[in-house]
Amino acid sequence: MTQHSTGTSITFDRATKTYPGAAAPALDALDLEVEAGELVCLVGPSGGGKTTALQLVNRLVDLTSGDIRIGDRSITDQSAIELRRTIGYAIQQSGLFPHYTVADNIATVPVILGWNKERIRARTAELLELVGLSPVETWLPRYPAQLSGGQQQRVGIARALAADPPVMLMDEPFGALDPITRVAVQDEFLAIHRAVAKTTLFVTHDIDEAIKMADRIAILKPGGKLAQFGTPAEVLSNPADDFVAEFLGAERGLKRLALTTVGEIVTGSSDRVGAGAETAGWPDVEATMTLREALSVVSAAQAEGAIVHAGGSRLGEVSLHDLIAPPTAGEDREGVRA
Amino acid sequence: MSDFAPAGDPVIPDYGQASDCVINNGAFCTDWFISQWSTVFWPPLISHIVMVAIAVSIGFVIAFCAGLLAYRKKWLAGPIGIAATFLYTLPPLALFQLLVPFTGLSLLTVEIALVCFTLVIIFQAVLVGLSGVPDDVRRAATGMGLDRNQLLFKVELPLALPSIVSGVRIATVLTVSIATIAAFVVDDGLGSPIIKAVSSPFNTQFIGAGALAVLLAFALDGLLVLLGRVLTPWTKARS
Numbered sequence: 001m002t003q004h005s006t007g008t009s010i011t012f013d014r015a016t017k018t019y020p021g022a023a024a025p026a027l028d029a030l031d032l033e034v035e036a037g038e039l040v041c042l043v044g045p046s047g048g049g050k051t052t053a054l055q056l057v058n059r060l061v062d063l064t065s066g067d068i069r070i071g072d073r074s075i076t077d078q079s080a081i082e083l084r085r086t087i088g089y090a091i092q093q094s095g096l097f098p099h100y101t102v103a104d105n106i107a108t109v110p111v112i113l114g115w116n117k118e119r120i121r122a123r124t125a126e127l128l129e130l131v132g133l134s135p136v137e138t139w140l141p142r143y144p145a146q147l148s149g150g151q152q153q154r155v156g157i158a159r160a161l162a163a164d165p166p167v168m169l170m171d172e173p174f175g176a177l178d179p180i181t182r183v184a185v186q187d188e189f190l191a192i193h194r195a196v197a198k199t200t201l202f203v204t205h206d207i208d209e210a211i212k213m214a215d216r217i218a219i220l221k222p223g224g225k226l227a228q229f230g231t232p233a234e235v236l237s238n239p240a241d242d243f244v245a246e247f248l249g250a251e252r253g254l255k256r257l258a259l260t261t262v263g264e265i266v267t268g269s270s271d272r273v274g275a276g277a278e279t280a281g282w283p284d285v286e287a288t289m290t291l292r293e294a295l296s297v298v299s300a301a302q303a304e305g306a307i308v309h310a311g312g313s314r315l316g317e318v319s320l321h322d323l324i325a326p327p328t329a330g331e332d333r334e335g336v337r338a
Numbered sequence: 339m340s341d342f343a344p345a346g347d348p349v350i351p352d353y354g355q356a357s358d359c360v361i362n363n364g365a366f367c368t369d370w371f372i373s374q375w376s377t378v379f380w381p382p383l384i385s386h387i388v389m390v391a392i393a394v395s396i397g398f399v400i401a402f403c404a405g406l407l408a409y410r411k412k413w414l415a416g417p418i419g420i421a422a423t424f425l426y427t428l429p430p431l432a433l434f435q436l437l438v439p440f441t442g443l444s445l446l447t448v449e450i451a452l453v454c455f456t457l458v459i460i461f462q463a464v465l466v467g468l469s470g471v472p473d474d475v476r477r478a479a480t481g482m483g484l485d486r487n488q489l490l491f492k493v494e495l496p497l498a499l500p501s502i503v504s505g506v507r508i509a510t511v512l513t514v515s516i517a518t519i520a521a522f523v524v525d526d527g528l529g530s531p532i533i534k535a536v537s538s539p540f541n542t543q544f545i546g547a548g549a550l551a552v553l554l555a556f557a558l559d560g561l562l563v564l565l566g567r568v569l570t571p572w573t574k575a576r577s
């Protein structure tokens with residue numbers, strides 16, 4: 001594995017964009033600090049300015065006022081072309097070049113940067129492995145038209161990572177995928193993100209995707225104003241206003257339960273008095289299940305709790321009360337991640 | 339070649355020693371066609387090909403540059419398109435008539451006219467091809483840090499190729515056809531034996547030369563299809 005550059009922070013400093021001829025800004029004085037290595041999801045209604053915010057960073061759109069810094073350096077300090085070559089960019093429908101093979105697509109930026117053939121070849125193979133397309137020989141010579149949507153997105157991510165940029169911008173990269181493929185690619189991307197720790201700004205329509213992926217979520221409301229910025233748990237437990245609460249939906253409480261696994265709150269059998277009689281008829285759940293999933297199992301069994309297993313052995317049990325009012329649900333999320 | 343002979347009895351070549359088919363002016367006399375190939379058909383075929391090749395090449399260069407210009411400077415697309423369409427709508431014979439006082443009864447006159455007819459087709463094909471590049475592809479390319487020229491040569495032009503190739507195909511077939519009336523100006527191309535035989539009228543000669551023009555159009559079209567396949571391997575890559 002080659003050495004990966006660690007991420008660099010992205011700072012929005014009253015970043016404002018008003019498109020020519022528009023009466024109101026599409027993005028209104030956005031203040032946002034994305035820490036190095038952090039994955040921040042930008043969510044919000046259609047037209048809320050998410051894409052605008054993202055494209056301001058790689059200067060596909062020019063700031064009307066305010067500033068954006070990557071590390072300590074303003075994005076306007078360098079040429080737009082140079083800047084973009086240090087930023088990974090992945091979009092919906094992948095934006096792969098239909099006339100390039102998978103190998104050539106991934107090599108786009110390295111070729112422009114003048115890497116030698118051997119280095120490009122090695123990097124391409126490494127990235128294909130990383131995004132789960134192996135054996136690489138099968139995939140290298142294919143054209144995008146010969147790939148499924150999920151495979152195209154994987155190649156799109158590999159291409160964005162090619163020159164090892166410290167910063168990744170992703171605009172609804174999984175928006176066009178079916179739910180099952182989507183979950184698979186999300187999981188893969190999360191694994192990659194943990195391995196390479198790129199600072200990632202990730203736009204999505206899908207609040208569940210944001211809750212699953214994000215270290216912190218930035219919610220934009222119509223008019224391009226930041227409604228709330230916080231960890232998924234913070235946002236779900238304390239929506240800043242009615243707009244956020246409504247945006248999170250009526251199932252906000254359940255969504256919060258999806259942040260914690262049963263394994264994190266399970267109590268050992270010995271802690272519970274008279275455990276044997278009390279737990280009769282309780283269904284079995286795996287420690288890796290989320291509280292939300294476990295609650296569903298318990299509800300289906302019409303029981304008062306569940307027996308928790310991990311790797312075939314019994315860890316303990318959780319009561320219905322533990323499930324719906326967990327002591328530590330979703331707190332210390334970054335601790336959980338690490 | 340405006341010396342149309344008055345239509346009357348056919349002028350039969352080699353009268354007296356020719357085959358029955360030739361003497362009776364049959365629809366198509368294979369023996370005569372073969373025996374006269376090297377003198378009546380082959381030279382005009384070659385000069386026809388040269389005429390078409392020159393016209394399409396020059397037309398391509400001009401229309402391609404105009405297409406790029408119109409793509410980069412959108413406001414030019416309208417005026418250039420109108421000018422090219424105007425040239426396309428001129429009746430070919432009238433255009434010859436207009437040009438002869440300046441450029442004489444020369445190949446130059448013919449080529450100028452032929453080039454005029456290719457322009458609008460290739461120009462539109464280039465413009466349509468470039469404009470048809472999907473937005474997300476262009477956005478991804480720009481977002482990755484390709485500069486304008488890299489975007490054009492690595493992404494936009496290759497993706498416009500299928501459209502450009504089909505434009506060149508249409509222009510070529512059209513030019514093969516229009517080039518037959520070049521015989522009104524110069525004694526060149528397949529139009530020359532056709533005009534002579536029509537005025538005679540001797541069937542084998544104009545049917546033979548006419549058929550050659552049709553076959554030539556198909557052959558050049560087929561070559562361009564092959565060229566297109568070689569240039570755009572991704573278009574047939576569907577799993």
Ligand SMILES: Nc1ncnc2c1ncn2[C@@H]1O[C@H](COP(=O)(O)OP(=O)(O)OP(=O)(O)O)[C@@H](O)[C@H]1O
Binds near residue numbers: 019020022026047049
């Ligand atoms: N190039 C542009 N020119 C003019 N207005 C634009 C342009 N791009 C976006 N807008 C406007 O800016 C506002 C924000 O658009 P933006 O694309 O950032 O929203 P979004 O949050 O990404 O929406 P979606 O979820 O639908 O992708 C919208 O009102 C849109 O109409």
Ligand SMILES: [Mg+2]
Binds near residue numbers: 050051052
């Ligand atoms: Mg958008």
